Amino acid sequence: xxxxxxxxSSSRRGxxxxxxxxxxxxWNDSEGDCREIGMSTTMTDxxxxxxxxxxxxxxxxxxxxxxxxxxWIDSDDFPRMSNxxxxxxxxxxxxxxxxPTRAEYVTVPMRHRQVELQVAxxxxxxxxxxxxxxxxxxxxxxxxxxxTKVAALGDSNVVFVPRTQxxxxxxxPLYHPLPHATVERFGLPMVRSGMWxxxxxxxxRSNALSADFPARSEAAWDSHIWRHLMPGSPAxxxxxxxxxxxxxxxxxFWLPPVTDVMQDILTSFPVVGDPIEPKPVPLEDxxxxxxxxLMSTRVGSDIWAGEVDAAEVTAWTVDQxxxxxxxxxxxxxxxxxxxxxxxxxxxxxxxxxxxRKLYRKRSKVKVTFVExxxxxxxxxxxxxxxxxxxxxxxxxxxxxxxxxxxxxLNSGHTSLTEVAEIMGYANHSAVSKRLARIRRQAEHFFExx
Numbered sequence: 001x002x003x004x005x006x007x008x009s010s011s012r013r014g015x016x017x018x019x020x021x022x023x024x025x026x027w028n029d030s031e032g033d034c035r036e037i038g039m040s041t042t043m044t045d046x047x048x049x050x051x052x053x054x055x056x057x058x059x060x061x062x063x064x065x066x067x068x069x070x071x072w073i074d075s076d077d078f079p080r081m082s083n084x085x086x087x088x089x090x091x092x093x094x095x096x097x098x099x100p101t102r103a104e105y106v107t108v109p110m111r112h113r114q115v116e117l118q119v120a121x122x123x124x125x126x127x128x129x130x131x132x133x134x135x136x137x138x139x140x141x142x143x144x145x146x147x148t149k150v151a152a153l154g155d156s157n158v159v160f161v162p163r164t165q166x167x168x169x170x171x172x173p174l175y176h177p178l179p180h181a182t183v184e185r186f187g188l189p190m191v192r193s194g195m196w197x198x199x200x201x202x203x204x205r206s207n208a209l210s211a212d213f214p215a216r217s218e219a220a221w222d223s224h225i226w227r228h229l230m231p232g233s234p235a236x237x238x239x240x241x242x243x244x245x246x247x248x249x250x251x252x253f254w255l256p257p258v259t260d261v262m263q264d265i266l267t268s269f270p271v272v273g274d275p276i277e278p279k280p281v282p283l284e285d286x287x288x289x290x291x292x293x294l295m296s297t298r299v300g301s302d303i304w305a306g307e308v309d310a311a312e313v314t315a316w317t318v319d320q321x322x323x324x325x326x327x328x329x330x331x332x333x334x335x336x337x338x339x340x341x342x343x344x345x346x347x348x349x350x351x352x353x354x355x356r357k358l359y360r361k362r363s364k365v366k367v368t369f370v371e372x373x374x375x376x377x378x379x380x381x382x383x384x385x386x387x388x389x390x391x392x393x394x395x396x397x398x399x400x401x402x403x404x405x406x407x408x409l410n411s412g413h414t415s416l417t418e419v420a421e422i423m424g425y426a427n428h429s430a431v432s433k434r435l436a437r438i439r440r441q442a443e444h445f446f447e448x449x
Contacts, residue, residue: 004284005095005136059192060209063184073180073190077305080193081176083266085300086126092272095281096295100131100157103259105170107163108146117144118200121160125197128263131157133292136283159259161198166209167217169198171251173258174221177310177317186220188213196262196303214251222248228318229331247330257320261313265303268430271296312399319437394445398438405434 061070072078086094110117120143127134132155143151150158161169168175168191176194183190189209210216225248226234238245247253278293304313321327395403401423408419416428416435425431 004139005281005289061190063187063189070190070192072192077302078180078190078192079176079178079183079307079310080305081173081262081303082193082195083197083262083269083300083303084126084195084199085272085297086129087272087297087299089123089126090297092297093276093294094127094297095130095133095137095289095292096278097129097131097133097157097292099291100129100263101155102256103128103131103157103159103263105255106150106158106160107170108160110162114144117146120144120147122199125159125199128159128197128266129295129298130292133281133289134158136281136289136292159197165211166213168209168213171214171217171255172196172198173262174251174254175217177258177304177314178220178224179307179310182220182224186216186223188216188220218249218251221251221254224314225254225318228315244331254317254321257323258313258317260320261316262303264316264430264433265313266298268425268427269298269301270426271298308400312401315399316437319440394442397441397445402434402438405431406438 056067056070059072061067061073108117108121110121124134124138124143124147127137130137134157135151135155138151147160150156150160172194173196175188175191178188180190222245229244229248273296275296276294278295281289281292281294283289304310318327395406398406404423405419408422413419413422416431420426420428420431423431
């Protein structure tokens with residue numbers, strides 16, 4: 001394994017020992033109670049929790065539950081996804097990859113009492129900005145064998161998640177943008193909040209979810225994302241074997257772009273304390289880690305909270321999936337090569353377009369010839385009206401925060417830094433990304449109009 005970053009591993013070791021001792025102490029204290037009340041009962045610092053109260057303890061509410069409906073379901077901060085700052089383990093300085101590679105998820109079998117593995121994964125995952133250089137933060141003999149095998153493969157931006165039957169931890173970034181109406185409609189339990197990247201909480205939450213959780217999650221995500229891909233044509237107008245429906249059910253396709261979106265949001269968070277100038281990363285062998293710098297650790301906070309934020313993340317995820325034109329290429333290829341078996345018995349605009357091409361149906365178009373004079377064009381009042389109408393139509397396509405960017409820029413705030421301050425961002429990075437997305441939407445809209 002490569003040389004470790006000088007100083008970081010030894011300074012973290014004391015924190016790790018404290019974490020391990022605290023977990024083991026809680027388990028040792030609860031051993032007698034477990035034998036008396038049965039191993040199915042969950043133990044906490046306050047004592048045993050009966051199965052009936054386990055959902056409330058885990059922040060889970062099931063449809064049809066006899067428990068009172070929690071207030072957090074109808075609050076302004078549900079659905080919710082949060083992030084924990086690396087400062088809790090590494091202090092206010094950490095290693096940052098200058099050009100991070102795309103995150104990949106690796107599942108690891110993890111049992112409730114594998115303390116060393118749980119702590120090591122927490123220490124590894126929390127370094128999301130270190131990305132592909134995480135392995136340099138650890139000593140060669142410091143990682144459990146399950147992680148050592150992956151670290152030995154080279155500089156890979158790996159996020160470890162527990163391997164469970166429900167696969168909740170793998171697909172949590174796609175579950176937590178769902179509004180509570182969608183979650184209820186597909187018979188899924190409400191989970192109060194998610195955490196990215198995964199830090200802790202293995203068996204209890206996963207075992208509380210049903211075995212059909214993956215299938216229900218796929219159907220819920222399909223319903224949630226469909227209108228972004230096929231506006232005007234509901235999913236019920238297509239068979240289950242339709243290629244676009246297969247794509248919307250494929251959570252593995254959507255996991256990378258939503259991960260990119262979460263990291264883009266996190267990079268707009270401020271740092272802990274006073275920011276420091278980036279510095280080279282010294283290794284224990286005296287060399288410097290190329291492609292990485294030492295920088296201030298960012299604070300942790302909600303990545304999104306509430307249905308408005310979650311809807312914006314969903315739209316952003318679709319844009320990110322098409323950042324290289326890949327998604328648009330897939331959709332265009334499917335639309336150009338449809339067959340009749342792709343459609344159900346329900347009428348849709350997409351089916352009408354297909355039949356028009358198949359049966360050579362032609363829309364009746366009235367053609368009018370207008371005589372043009374040779375005079376110089378003069379601006380007329382109608383031009384302003386039409387221009388304002390087209391602009392309003394375009395703004396209606398944007399989400400609330402993107403419209404705010406356009407309005408601020410049109411109001412004389414031409415500095416992206418100034419716009420970022422007004423909107424509450426730490427820097428102009430988030431505004432720049434929004435502006436790039438608005439330009440792409442504008443190009444597509446005004447080409448069609």
